[in-house]
Amino acid sequence: MARIGVTGLGTMGAALALNMADRGFDVAVHNRTEAVVDEFMEGTGSLSDRFTPVKSLEALVDALTPPRAVLIMVKAGDPVDAVIDALVPLLDKGDLIIDAGNADFNDTRRRTARVTDEGIGFLGMGVSGGEEGARHGPSIMVGGTEDLYRPVQDIIEAIAARYQDDPCAAWLGPDGAGHFVKTVHNGIEYADMQFIAEVFGILNASGRSYADQADLFAEWNGGPLQSYLIEITAEILRARDSETGAPVLDVIVDKAGQKGTGRWTVIEALKLGQSATAIEAAVAARSWSAEADARAKAEETYPTGTTRMSHVLDGDLEKALLAARMIGYGQGFALLSAASRHFDWSLDLARIAEIWRAGCIIRSSLLDDISSAARDGLPHDQLILAPGIAPRLADAVEGLRRVVLASMEEGVPVPGLAAALSYFDTYRRARGTTNMIQAQRDFFGRHGFERRDRDGTGFHGPWAESD
Ligand SMILES: NC(=O)C1=CN([C@@H]2O[C@H](COP(=O)(O)OP(=O)(O)OC[C@H]3O[C@@H](n4cnc5c(N)ncnc54)[C@H](OP(=O)(O)O)[C@@H]3O)[C@@H](O)[C@H]2O)C=CC1
């Protein structure tokens, strides 16, 4: 009998199942398309004895030691509901379903309630690290009741990445907490990828070869920007297309995919009265990239000519990426704080930063500092105000400003970097300009405002007196 079942042997499910077997767990494996199970088994090599391959969900359930644990790793959205609907009648009270794919946490809350009604447990578990991470150690963010996590904690911690021997896996809170945290992780991922893509655009506009850029990113990876995304960017810049021999970046269409997590982050931020503008800019840039025909027409209408940037220093680009990264993380953590309060999740922000230090796509050396800052408590929930972060941001942000200025002068698009800078500039003013907005609201709608010179609300301007 197997300790755990995995249904969905695509990129992630297959890698997770192999990881579990590698760590000594017996796993029953299933996939909707039966042939995939055979293909999977052919690749299991010396681990094959650890697997029970099955061709139906009934057989999957029969292959498991009660109380059963079934991990679903299928395409996000309706397929998850379809699998849950098929599984629930086969399971007994006390069994457990784990949805390890990406999920809108609202769906996770709904699924938790639906499955719990049947006496079956449900964990919504975010997994990050791509195929390589899933195979050898991802970062794992678990949501659901803690008592449901304990029986599978040994498996989850065993397969997770390790940072100095600390497993990058944690139970984070009830119902949708795990998937919410994973969604915000991806929002931060979107922003960081966008900042890097914009710096790539600036370096291109400066006439720098891909080889030169690769060296620069590799050098940056040895400093405060050290991270998985900077590391793979250097590798990507060096890679050549195996068919044509051309730089691989030259054969890839400029049109970014998105499966939803970035958009969900922005939607939830807005719902919670937050605004993750750097993440929103990254989502928007991907959406605009899909409008190829309109962009071609716009270039014809407003020709850019050949852009030549010459006055951006490498050191400023490095600082720009660092400052923007701090702000992107800052917006993500502010959102996590808001959600934790709103849903009463008691999220441990420091632990979240800790489990992101290895295995996941946004792993970076900065996360060590972020976890220390969060452990000490973030002033006003703002990472950018943390004593361990603020001096570094103050130093880096002037590089960001010079980079944004130079890019804007030349018409090189930097929506993510500019959003990060605008957020910083807006946030650091104790008195901004929304007094004008309040006056306008009161002028046209008698909405009332607060006065600086006395307590209370509902004051009106002189325009109201003429009524
Ligand atoms: N790829 C990545 O880097 C990461 C992905 N994720 C998330 O993991 C999940 C799986 O992604 P990934 O492994 O990349 O996806 P793949 O496309 O590689 O595999 C999808 C799996 O879903 C199954 N499936 C699709 N539709 C249905 C259905 N209606 N009923 C039953 N099974 C179905 C497929 O079965 P069949 O073979 O029959 O088509 C296949 O096993 C997603 O939620 C994704 O967002 C999370 C982190 C990283």
Ligand SMILES: O=C(CO)[C@H](O)[C@H](O)COP(=O)(O)O
């Ligand atoms: O969760 C992931 C990484 O953390 C997946 O790779 C996800 O697919 C990335 O999102 P998108 O496809 O929208 O770029």
